[in-house]
Amino acid sequence: MQPHSIPYLRIFLGTVVPVLLYAVGGWYGLMMPGAILASAWSLLVLAFVYWRLRVWDSFSTVGAIYGAAELVTVIFTVNPDWYLYSPIVFGGCFGLFFLFSVAVRRPILRYFAEQAVGVEAFPEEIRASRHYMAAWDRTTCLWGLAYLLKAGVLGALLAYSSMDNFLIGRVGLGFPVVVGLIFFSYWYPRHYWESVFAPAPAE
Numbered sequence: 001m002q003p004h005s006i007p008y009l010r011i012f013l014g015t016v017v018p019v020l021l022y023a024v025g026g027w028y029g030l031m032m033p034g035a036i037l038a039s040a041w042s043l044l045v046l047a048f049v050y051w052r053l054r055v056w057d058s059f060s061t062v063g064a065i066y067g068a069a070e071l072v073t074v075i076f077t078v079n080p081d082w083y084l085y086s087p088i089v090f091g092g093c094f095g096l097f098f099l100f101s102v103a104v105r106r107p108i109l110r111y112f113a114e115q116a117v118g119v120e121a122f123p124e125e126i127r128a129s130r131h132y133m134a135a136w137d138r139t140t141c142l143w144g145l146a147y148l149l150k151a152g153v154l155g156a157l158l159a160y161s162s163m164d165n166f167l168i169g170r171v172g173l174g175f176p177v178v179v180g181l182i183f184f185s186y187w188y189p190r191h192y193w194e195s196v197f198a199p200a201p202a203e
Contacts, residue, residue, distance in 0.1 A: 043071065
């Protein structure tokens with residue numbers, strides 16, 4: 001994935017706008033409608049993007065699973081507070097899932113990258129070496145640890161701080177973190193492979 005191909009607008013609409021919708025609902029005493037609309041928003045964004053561009057990728061799949069699970073839980077529990085708990089619960093689950101994929105030697109970022117740009121984009125020399133998996137192991141571990149840390153920080157804010165601080169933290173740990181992780185996932189493997197496979201200096 002090239003930096004210019006990162007769907008900034010889609011990430012912004014899927015992480016920042018839902019929090020604003022939930023906050024507006026709270027200001028007007030419409031907690032349940034606000035929670036339902038905020039949870040459904042990311043699904044609506046994904047549906048619109050697919051309808052207009054016919055674009056669907058691994059990140060969209062993860063986003064759809066997250067949005068659908070959040071929406072279903074809010075509706076079935078009839079508890080708007082679930083919108084507050086969801087990034088903590090799902091963040092912890094995603095973090096453990098990323099780490100588990102590394103433990104079973106199937107780093108999920110490898111499949112995201114191969115699906116995004118095509119496996120042929122990676123030279124056979126690199127794919128055949130242990131350094132190919134090493135780069136994706138480290139990148140996937142970073143995603144897992146980042147999501148676990150995010151869940152921990154949001155849990156602390158929800159338990160010990162104000163609602164406004166929690167919502168600000170949810171926004172701050174949403175869009176910027178995702179974009180940063182995607183940038184790192186693009187930069188690090190290529191940087192690592194270039195350093196490993198750099199030609200030896202002439203004698």
